[in-house]
Amino acid sequence: VEDGMLFFGSVSSVEDHGYRVDLGIKGIQAFLTTGDAEKFIQLHHNGNPLCVGYPVWCVFKMKDSTALRAGEIRVVNVTIDPDLVKSAELPQTSNFNSLVPGMSVTGTIQNTTDSGLHVSVFSFQGMIHSSQLPKSSDHYKNGDTIRLKVLYINPQSKILQLSALPQIVEFNGTPLHLFGDLSIGNLLEGTVLYVARKKGVYFRLPNKTKGFATVKQLSDQENPDITKYKKGMVCKCRIFGFNFMEAVA
Numbered sequence: 001v002e003d004g005m006l007f008f009g010s011v012s013s014v015e016d017h018g019y020r021v022d023l024g025i026k027g028i029q030a031f032l033t034t035g036d037a038e039k040f041i042q043l044h045h046n047g048n049p050l051c052v053g054y055p056v057w058c059v060f061k062m063k064d065s066t067a068l069r070a071g072e073i074r075v076v077n078v079t080i081d082p083d084l085v086k087s088a089e090l091p092q093t094s095n096f097n098s099l100v101p102g103m104s105v106t107g108t109i110q111n112t113t114d115s116g117l118h119v120s121v122f123s124f125q126g127m128i129h130s131s132q133l134p135k136s137s138d139h140y141k142n143g144d145t146i147r148l149k150v151l152y153i154n155p156q157s158k159i160l161q162l163s164a165l166p167q168i169v170e171f172n173g174t175p176l177h178l179f180g181d182l183s184i185g186n187l188l189e190g191t192v193l194y195v196a197r198k199k200g201v202y203f204r205l206p207n208k209t210k211g212f213a214t215v216k217q218l219s220d221q222e223n224p225d226i227t228k229y230k231k232g233m234v235c236k237c238r239i240f241g242f243n244f245m246e247a248v249a
Contacts, residue, residue: 004059006088006103007078019050021078022059031060036079043082056080057102057171059088069209078197086170089147095215096124096158101150106167107162110146112137119146119162126160131246133164136194179209179242179249180207191235192229199228202248203237211249 021030058078150165190203203211
């Protein structure tokens with residue numbers, strides 16, 4: 001545990017001068033002062049105090065972790081300031097157990113494939129699936145560095161699953177409003193952005209929202225002809241769901 005590391009937790013109790021936060025780390029308690037919660041509360045909680053059970057992304061505020069590692073202290077201070085949550089990045093580490101979902105890291109591209117990117121993060125291997133890239137993989141080059149968020153970790157293979165999507169990398173712990181006033185059932189026009197062979201078609205919807213239709217959703221026919229969809233073509237679309245992870249309707 002180091003200063004600036006990002007963890008997910010929930011408020012476990014409300015105290016006179018702040019909140020106790022459960023981080024799920026055995027033997028360690030976190031304390032969030034009223035001052036460190038103030039900006040989040042005013043901007044994103046209508047000025048209302050947090051309540052027990054409220055989920056929060058926390059950044060450790062700890063200039064010297066020696067005492068914590070030695071077991072001399074068991075309480076650490078945290079902040080939920082949106083700006084600090086957004087910029088929090090894991091420092092250099094050789095400890096695989098220091099990596100947890102939600103942490104920001106920098107990766108170096110090792111290999112590009114149609115299905116995504118293989119990257120190295122510190123001394124560990126990571127994978128960015130094509131669905132977690134803001135651009136197709138052929139826009140990236142080996143050796144490039146890229147800012148990423150850890151999605152999940154395979155403890156057996158020790159491979160990190162990562163995202164480079166802006167709404168995930170830049171996430172600052174505040175509620176997301178990705179789709180504006182769009183709702184399920186809306187009938188609207190979408191402009192073809194590009195065609196993913198054998199997968200489906202990506203569209204640009206109103207409010208600059210991205211939409212996706214699988215091959216089977218393109219037509220009532222058993223085997224729709226995906227080749228007829230060209231970039232810039234305008235099509236009628238109906239929304240039947242939202243993918244918040246990929247920010248796609």
